[in-house]
Amino acid sequence: MDDKKRTENLLKMTMEDLEELERYIEELSSFLPLAVCTINPSGVVLVVNSAFQNLTGYREVEIIGEKVDSLFLNKKDFQNLIESKTLKEKTILTRRMTLSKKEGGKIPVNMAISIRRNKEGNFLGHFIALSDISEFEKLKQGLEEKVKERTKNLEEQTQEITQSRVALMNILEDVEKAKEESEEERDKTLAIFENFPEGLLFLDQKNRISSINPGLRNFFELDPEKVIGEKIAELEKESPLNFLVDILGTTSAGAYKKELELKENLILEISTIPVMRVKGKIGTLVILRNITREKTVERLKTEFVSISAHQLRTPLSAVKWTLKMILDGDLGKISEEQHEFFLKTYKSNERMIRLVNDLLNVTRIEEGRFLYNVKSQNIIKIAQEVINSCSVLAKRKKIALKFQEPKSKIPKVKIDTEKINIVIQNLIDNAIRYTKNNGKINISVKYLKDQKNILVSVKDTGIGIPKNQEKRIFKRFFRGVEAIKMETMGTGLGLFIAKNIVEAHGGKIWFESVENKGTTFYFTIPIASATISK
Amino acid sequence: MSLISKQFLEEIKKMEGEIIGSSLKTDREFIVEKEGVEGLSKLEMEMGKLGYPLKQAEIDKYKWYPVQQDFLSLMLAQKMFNWSDKTVQEWGRWGAKTNFIIKLMSRLVNKETISKLASKYWRRYYTKGEIEYKLDYKNKTGITTIRDFVIYPVHLHYLEGYFYQIMCLIVPAKDLKVEGSEVGELNTHQFKITW
Numbered sequence: 001m002d003d004k005k006r007t008e009n010l011l012k013m014t015m016e017d018l019e020e021l022e023r024y025i026e027e028l029s030s031f032l033p034l035a036v037c038t039i040n041p042s043g044v045v046l047v048v049n050s051a052f053q054n055l056t057g058y059r060e061v062e063i064i065g066e067k068v069d070s071l072f073l074n075k076k077d078f079q080n081l082i083e084s085k086t087l088k089e090k091t092i093l094t095r096r097m098t099l100s101k102k103e104g105g106k107i108p109v110n111m112a113i114s115i116r117r118n119k120e121g122n123f124l125g126h127f128i129a130l131s132d133i134s135e136f137e138k139l140k141q142g143l144e145e146k147v148k149e150r151t152k153n154l155e156e157q158t159q160e161i162t163q164s165r166v167a168l169m170n171i172l173e174d175v176e177k178a179k180e181e182s183e184e185e186r187d188k189t190l191a192i193f194e195n196f197p198e199g200l201l202f203l204d205q206k207n208r209i210s211s212i213n214p215g216l217r218n219f220f221e222l223d224p225e226k227v228i229g230e231k232i233a234e235l236e237k238e239s240p241l242n243f244l245v246d247i248l249g250t251t252s253a254g255a256y257k258k259e260l261e262l263k264e265n266l267i268l269e270i271s272t273i274p275v276m277r278v279k280g281k282i283g284t285l286v287i288l289r290n291i292t293r294e295k296t297v298e299r300l301k302t303e304f305v306s307i308s309a310h311q312l313r314t315p316l317s318a319v320k321w322t323l324k325m326i327l328d329g330d331l332g333k334i335s336e337e338q339h340e341f342f343l344k345t346y347k348s349n350e351r352m353i354r355l356v357n358d359l360l361n362v363t364r365i366e367e368g369r370f371l372y373n374v375k376s377q378n379i380i381k382i383a384q385e386v387i388n389s390c391s392v393l394a395k396r397k398k399i400a401l402k403f404q405e406p407k408s409k410i411p412k413v414k415i416d417t418e419k420i421n422i423v424i425q426n427l428i429d430n431a432i433r434y435t436k437n438n439g440k441i442n443i444s445v446k447y448l449k450d451q452k453n454i455l456v457s458v459k460d461t462g463i464g465i466p467k468n469q470e471k472r473i474f475k476r477f478f479r480g481v482e483a484i485k486m487e488t489m490g491t492g493l494g495l496f497i498a499k500n501i502v503e504a505h506g507g508k509i510w511f512e513s514v515e516n517k518g519t520t521f522y523f524t525i526p527i528a529s530a531t532i533s534k
Numbered sequence: 535m536s537l538i539s540k541q542f543l544e545e546i547k548k549m550e551g552e553i554i555g556s557s558l559k560t561d562r563e564f565i566v567e568k569e570g571v572e573g574l575s576k577l578e579m580e581m582g583k584l585g586y587p588l589k590q591a592e593i594d595k596y597k598w599y600p601v602q603q604d605f606l607s608l609m610l611a612q613k614m615f616n617w618s619d620k621t622v623q624e625w626g627r628w629g630a631k632t633n634f635i636i637k638l639m640s641r642l643v644n645k646e647t648i649s650k651l652a653s654k655y656w657r658r659y660y661t662k663g664e665i666e667y668k669l670d671y672k673n674k675t676g677i678t679t680i681r682d683f684v685i686y687p688v689h690l691h692y693l694e695g696y697f698y699q700i701m702c703l704i705v706p707a708k709d710l711k712v713e714g715s716e717v718g719e720l721n722t723h724q725f726k727i728t729w
Contacts, residue, residue: 065630
């Protein structure tokens, strides 16, 4: 009886221990965060813990007795793994698997697997532990994507940088080339500037002397260091370049040309040219040309012509008056034949006198001492007198010479009567000469009140001036081809003299012409002729 | 009107043998699973009326209880909740899946050990009856014989599910079938297994 009771007590204690063990296993299973299951050799799930149920979504009663490989997407991999020799040799193997959850989702898991054996060492199945690595993989994938994206960006940036580098290198090459070309051009320009025989001076935008060439330095024996950077307007009175103050003033000058006798044996022609670039004006170039020699030669030539003409005029006058006396019969009666010969000689002499007079006028013009007797005059009166003197010649050619006087009274102008007379005379003479018989000549005088000018015009129906000769018509000794054919007696000085007289009065002279239809010459004389040079 | 006739109740009361408390407990957990706590309360109330007032919370897993407790629960539940035989088979599978003793046993079960372990573990469940496992793996058939143990139809279906679940551990479940029947000998039943 005692034995039975002892046995019962022992059994009871064993049962209690077993119960405690079960409770402990349940607690451990519930607590264990790792999903764990045991499978038998057939791969059938025997036991699962709470974490396993949570991970797979299957309850214990749903998964126990099921084949564990049904949980994995890659069943074949699982089979290969549990049958692998490596697993049998190693304690634990791990693999990445894809778990198919009950609700249909698929998650990546890290599977650890080991073999179960009984105390005799016989194979009983496997332990399997699963851990969810989806967050890790997401993180990994995110990192990989970031790395990939970053790598791609870096590659793109590298490519861009490479392309930019190539482009920059090309630009640099172009810049280098342009720089070389620019330097070459600069050297050329500098060489031209330095070696230019005339004096050159460059003013910057603020009218400061930027550079001067050796030519200029030679004119004035200048020390460049004393003038470079100086403003023109602020040049000292003692400066050799002080004469530029009046010419260039305080503001930048435009295109300008002037002759200036600075000292004995130094006459300079001063030209200023604004230097423009795309951005606008960058400065002013002042060219000082030494024209002393040219002027000397010119003066000598003028003096020669003047002396020659004066010397010729006296004998020509004597010849004229002698021939006049013969033609008038003061020296006895002459036959008609003799009269005719003397008359031709007289006319030739007249032409000679006119030529000499023209030459004298030209020399006076060139010497700048042309106008002597400037008085306030009525230009209509002068024009009328010239027209009257020309009417005989016009009648001979049956040319209608008409004077169109202004309707209202016009103001007097300050003029040298004799010289204006020459102008009108030359214009009407030309009109008669180069207009065929039965032609028309209209002379008009107008008062341009708004311009404060007197406008004189001489319009003919003559041969006109060819286009290619228009520019040379006011040049000394120039005569048109057709004009020479038609009238052999001209000197080619008339229009040159007329132009100089008009311009000396401050006026302008020009023409409009249509070949074979006629020409109209115009000239203006300002009412208040301010500067009339003598 | 009671679901169990007086005559049948008297017959059950005559049943011999005991069942381990853990089996009683897991079987009642299935009722909670299917019918909720209210379902189990109803059953316990009905059992009390029949003279078996044992509550789920009072059951000691490792204590033996009259086998009548379990059989009566099976019968009453099927009637009370109008369960089919298939649900009862499922009940049997539930028992095999969730019972701690089976869990312990199952880790040792394989083709070679099942015949030996079956008898050993029957005794862990019941104090009455004998079990014999004969399996022909070549022909994928087997016979499980239970002798000296009173089995009513509801319990027969329960054991069909139970053996089915045990067999799942060693053979493919795809075509597995377990079919129980009474044989000529007294209190002897056989379960034909094919897979």
